[in-house]
Amino acid sequence: MRRLPLAITTTLLCGALAAVGVWQERPTANSAASSDNARRDSRPLAGGSLPQAITADQRRLRVAPDDASGWARLGGEYVEQARLSADPSYYPKADEALHRSLTLAPKDNIEALTGLGALANARHQFAQARDLADQTIASAPLHWQAYAVLADARTQLGDDTGATEAVQALLDRQPGTASFTRAAYDLEQHGRTDDARRALQHALGGAFDPADKAFCQYQIAELDRNAGHPDQALTGYQQALAEDADYTPALAGKARAEAALGNTSSAVRDYDSAIAKVPLPQYLLELGELHQSLGHADQAQEQYRLLDAEQRLAAANGVVDDLTMGQYHADHGDPAQAVRLLRAEWSRRHNVLVADALAWALHRQGADTEALDLAHQAQHTGWPNALFAYHRGEIEHALGRDAAARDDLTEALHDDPYFNPLQAPRARADLTALTGTT
Template sequence: MRRLPLLLSTVALCGALAAFGALGRGGPDAHEPSADAARRPGTPSLSDGSLARAIAADQQRLRQLPDDAPGWARLGAEYVEQARLTADPSYYPKAEEALNRSMTLAPQSNADALTGLGALANARHLFGQARDFADQAITASPAHWPAYAVLADARTQLGDDTGATDAVQQLLDRRPGTASFTRAAYDLEQHGRTDDARAALRQALDDAYDPADKAFCQYQIAELDRNSGHTLDALTGYRAALNTDPSYTPALAGQARAEAGLGRTDDAVQDYTAAIARVPLPQYLLELGELHESLGHRTAAQEQYRLLTAEQRLAAANGVVDDLTLGQYQADHGDPAEAVHLLRAEWDRRQNVLVADALAWALHRTGADTEALPLAHQAQAHGWHNALFDYHLGEIERSLGQVVEARNHLDRALTTDPAFSPLHAPLARTDLATLANQP
């Protein structure tokens, strides 16, 4: 990134962080938590209860002042954030109504409402719409820095690599802080610059003063540790995030992931179950289902998969388009041909590395390895050190008889993160051992 090293050394001179509108972003997880309910830096610094009180206060105010355009924009942003915190997509139509009401009352230069509409579109996985709303907000108010966060998230998910980096840089230039440095860290990680990503997150953590922001940064550092195979360090990081903010559910789910990777499966099942009781994200349901499946708990696994599909139907009924998560599920646990259908549709909407990897794997599962191979290579184009990507590519190469390449990629997957999946990591080790005996 163009000026990131300078900003990393000078950001401590900048002013304090502020609470601002709902600006969710996609994370580095292979199951795509861009629709997750994790609180993101750049969202109101509120717990679930205090956010509910803020919503009630704004509702009361708008009954008295129904022509308050900024108030409707603020309420819409709060609804988007409440949907994230609770994993309840029924807040999305309410957010849309409030934000459109703001636009009707103030159709010119309403950057707050346009940014809110962009954040809502990102949450619904309508990334093209999110990009367009962010562009309109920036045109209306070029100094309105929250719009650059929405734009960075949208461009990242659309696979616009150069555009995403530029939007992150624009955000860094305007507001160095938790929201910008965590997005910079994700951009850096996707380009294989893990050490730089860690430095950005540590800078964000040093600058954060709100417990929720601190917990978010600690969680993201722990995610880097886990994705790099440092599972014990990751567990320590997740626990630190929970100590900072006990209500931070992603850290509880992260703790479960680390425990599963360390073989502490009873603890992992317990923590996953507790996380799902708080926020029933499809990502958590899929991970717990796969953990149960790896342990031979077939009935328990099927129950998690049933709940996952129910959550997906609820999300779709409220305007969320998430063929990626459903396609990933179908590829490994349902109908691979249906997975290909879903993921081709997703690929038509956005050519993101996560979608490239998922579609490649679904094609492999249907036996279409020749078509899958270039997509699997495309998923690796930015240099992201992603164990699951390497595993998928290695298995595709193995099916095509490319022994040396398959051996290299399966070995790299297990070197990067020996516990990258309770289901697939053992298969990778078995297949790698078999390939070791082949010329």
């Protein structure tokens, strides 16, 4: 397996954490319910500081409308506010502010170019984000924020080697929260979960701000949850919330862990609270599937309706995301529509998440031979992903490859017995049928 040349155990990871704002967004791990589970939520700015910064910059720009740097800064703040609030209506505002900055200062405007790259990533226009980051780096090779944008874009595009190189370049220039967490994600994707944990623990050890600490605690808890340890994960999410009670990703993580541990009433309550703060599609789909697993059909359909509405709103504001609705349709809607959406997404980026989702949609449509090839592509990085293994096992079972199916379903349930409230029970039932045990 290709090894990431990150000096996890050296002083490279011992620098102080940096406040990165918009540049901190990073990909996330698997979810049966997330759009890009490639994209874990990043730490928020300290309470109220971002809205105050936006207001202050708006006020300054009314007085000095020719301030190119001010427009670039405001554009970046709009991207960050969209991420924190899950309100995509900030994206057109960001686009306008950043392009106004470029109009005022068209040459070597690295702040505006980097902001546009972050905006492109947020809108899932990953090829554009990569190109903007490359353009920025060509004129300012020490501008570390551009490497964060580049790492995210290459990860989403499925350029594994390029993503690793960008993360290493980011570490070399700015060892801090943005680089540690991207390094951890890259390591996790390549099956190096112990190294990923060490990277996050280094980051936590250097954190002083409560928001930074909450962010790191949350990411460590995510590793525990994805490894099938919801009790440890729950403790980690609670520690994150103790550091920063307003950190919504930890509240949603707490709900996931509670659901896995059978405390479904608390899980529903915490999901509702998280969605009230930040209505991310991931949270809506996860809560819908939890309700469905509990036999709450009306409540599940309400979450799915809200999911569709959120996706339509995102599309109206320039977000290109066929992955989320493709995942939804594969399990809860029209598999043929899922295949159409996911083929479109695959044409734009060969990311392992898209490979897995398209494989599953093809299986649901009955095209299992093509599905299996994509399912194998989804595992090429070595990511220990229970959902991927479950999908692969079910596809193999449909093709009559029972020995391989047994191995993959066993792997899924070993990696995380609670990976999904609907599909984990199916995996157990199918594995029992294949092995002839009870």
